[in-house]
Structures are given as structure tokens and as C-alpha cells.
Amino acid sequence: MSRLQGKTALITGAARGIGAKIAQRFSEEGAKVIINDLSLDAAQITADQIGGSALACDVSDPQAVDAMFEQVRRKFDSLDILVNNAGISGLEGDSDAHERLLGTYSENIDEPELPIFSVTNEAWSKMLAVHLNGTFFCSRAALRIMMRHGDRIAGSTNIINMGSIMGTAGGAGAVAYCSAKAGILGFTRSLARELAPHKIRVNALAPGHIYTDMISSLEDMHPALVAQTPLGHLGETDDIAWAAVYLASNEAKFVTGQALSPNGGWHMSQ
Numbered sequence: 637m638s639r640l641q642g643k644t645a646l647i648t649g650a651a652r653g654i655g656a657k658i659a660q661r662f663s664e665e666g667a668k669v670i671i672n673d674l675s676l677d678a679a680q681i682t683a684d685q686i687g688g689s690a691l692a693c694d695v696s697d698p699q700a701v702d703a704m705f706e707q708v709r710r711k712f713d714s715l716d717i718l719v720n721n722a723g724i725s726g727l728e729g730d731s732d733a734h735e736r737l738l739g740t741y742s743e744n745i746d747e748p749e750l751p752i753f754s755v756t757n758e759a760w761s762k763m764l765a766v767h768l769n770g771t772f773f774c775s776r777a778a779l780r781i782m783m784r785h786g787d788r789i790a791g792s793t794n795i796i797n798m799g800s801i802m803g804t805a806g807g808a809g810a811v812a813y814c815s816a817k818a819g820i821l822g823f824t825r826s827l828a829r830e831l832a833p834h835k836i837r838v839n840a841l842a843p844g845h846i847y848t849d850m851i852s853s854l855e856d857m858h859p860a861l862v863a864q865t866p867l868g869h870l871g872e873t874d875d876i877a878w879a880a881v882y883l884a885s886n887e888a889k890f891v892t893g894q895a896l897s898p899n900g901g902w903h904m905s906q
């Protein structure tokens with residue numbers, strides 16, 4: 637249980653859900669873990685549970701991101717692993733969006749209005765800002781720290797970006813989310829090529845449907861999602877956390893530019 641011994645890892649959006657489970661498993665594997673989230677209180681509660689540190693910032697705000705990584709540089713001096721996990725579904729507090737998404741799975745709706753007509757400019761921009769801009773802002777700021785150490789062991793420094801099966805499969809009623817996740821996969825491959833000469837790996841996780849707060853409000857959809865999943869159930873946060881441990885560890889030292897997709901067979905590739 638020491639695959640990440642001596643490493644420092646920052647995980648965004650890690651106060652709960654998939655990010656919190658990744659933080660717990662990283663900590664158990666010996667990493668010094670920094671939990672980021674919007675609320676310092678929420679991040680601190682999770683950090684206290686796993687023996688980590690907490691730093692708050694909105695990953696879509698470039699100044700706040702730079703300030704947070706400046707704190708990381710001052711407090712920890714080095715950073716080995718970044719997990720760009722923070723995300724939103726776009727359904728938060730929007731019951732209409734919730735109904736529209738359910739409508740796309742319902743057989744009882746005769747002529748549903750096209751869901752794309754209801755995507756406001758603000759909702760589109762916010763989705764891309766949190767997922768895609770946030771991934772870019774945090775990666776750029778983290779690399780300023782990661783690149784300072786010239787003695788990197790090949791493959792040990794790395795970035796993991798949270799994609800989704802929706803980024804490749806697409807999803808009716810979720811154009812903004814799917815576009816943001818597809819962008820993250822392209823960002824991952826480009827940055828992996830850019831950083832390979834510097835011995836820094838970049839990979840993505842593309843989870844299937846994992847039972848967290850993000851999808852708990854979509855309970856009506858769960859039977860359909862389970863029916864589409866060959867393994868016959870939704871995923872758990874640990875299904876993603878263990879994949880993150882693998883990608884972050886030296887056991888994955890020859891793995892870069894990849895998307896690893898624990899999804900119960902919902903989407904099969906390669």
C-alpha cells in the first residue's frame with residue numbers, strides 16, 4: 637500500500653464523490669494529498685478524514701487557480717500528481733434541465749422540444765468554464781511547479797483529467813456536458829504529446845455512470861442506465877479511484893495520452 641509514497645497530489649473537486657474517494661485511496665497509498673473544492677469548509681472536512689490538506693478555489697477562475705497553486709508551491713515546494721476532477725452536471729438547481737434530460741429517455745413524450753433550444757449561453761459557458769477551462773487553468777499552474785524539479789523519475793510526475801463516456805458516446809439532452817468532456821479528451825492527448833519529452837504523463841479517466849450526488853437526482857433514469865450496462869449495475873466511486881491510483885503510480889510509467897474507462901461495458905472500445 638505504498639504505490640504513491642513520497643508523492644504530493646492535488647485533486648480538484650474532492651470534497652465529495654469520486655474526487656474524495658480518489659483522495660482517500662491516494663492517501664492510503666502514501667501520498668500527501670491536497671483536497672481542492674469550492675468551499676474550504678467542505679474540503680477541510682474531507683481532508684481531516686483522510687489526513688490531508690485543504691485549499692479552496694473555483695477552478696474556472698484563472699486568478700484564483702494561480703493563487704491556489706502559489707500556496708501549493710509555498711507550502712509543499714513540489715507537486716507530483718494533479719487530478720482535474722471538479723465538475724458539474726448542469727442540472728444543479730435546474731428542474732427544467734432535469735425534466736428535459738429525463739424526456740430524452742422517456743417513451744411517453746410525443747414531440748419533445750429539442751433540448752438544445754433550452755441551453756442558454758450562460759449554461760453553455762459555465763459548463764465549458766468549469767470542466768475545460770478549469771482543467772486547462774489547473775494544468776498550466778501545476779506544471780509551473782512540476783517543471784521546476786529537473787530530477788523527475790521517468791513517468792512518476794503525471795496529470796489525470798476527468799472525462800466521461802459521454803465525451804465519446806455523446807448524449808441527447810447533454811450537449812454542453814458532452815462537449816466539455818470531449819474537449820478534455822483532446823486536451824489530454826495534446827498535453828501528453830507536449831509533455832512526453834519532459835517525462836510527464838497525462839491521461840484521462842472516462843467513467844461510466846457512477847453513483848454519486850451528481851447523478852443521484854436522476855434516479856428515474858437509473859433502471860434505463862442499468863439496462864444499458866452489460867455488467868448490470870451502476871459503478872461505485874472506488875471503481876474510478878483504483879483506476880486513478882493505477883494511472884498515478886509508476887506501474888503506469890509507459891501509459892500516456894490514454895483514456896481509461898471503467899464503465900461496466902456501457903461503452904466498449906479498442
Ligand SMILES: NC(=O)c1ccc[n+]([C@@H]2O[C@H](COP(=O)([O-])OP(=O)(O)OC[C@H]3O[C@@H](n4cnc5c(N)ncnc54)[C@H](O)[C@@H]3O)[C@@H](O)[C@H]2O)c1
Nearest residue numbers: 649653654674694695721722723800843845846848849850
Ligand atoms: N458520477 C458520474 O456518473 C460521473 C460519470 C462520468 C464522469 N464524472 C465526472 O467525475 C467528476 C466528479 O463527479 P462526481 O460524480 O464525484 O460529482 P459530485 O457532484 O459528487 O462532485 C463534484 C465536486 O466538484 C466540486 N466543484 C464543482 N464545481 C467546482 C469548481 N468550479 N471548482 C472547484 N470545485 C468544484 C463540487 O463542489 C463537488 O464537490 C466530474 O468531473 C464529473 O463530470 C462523473
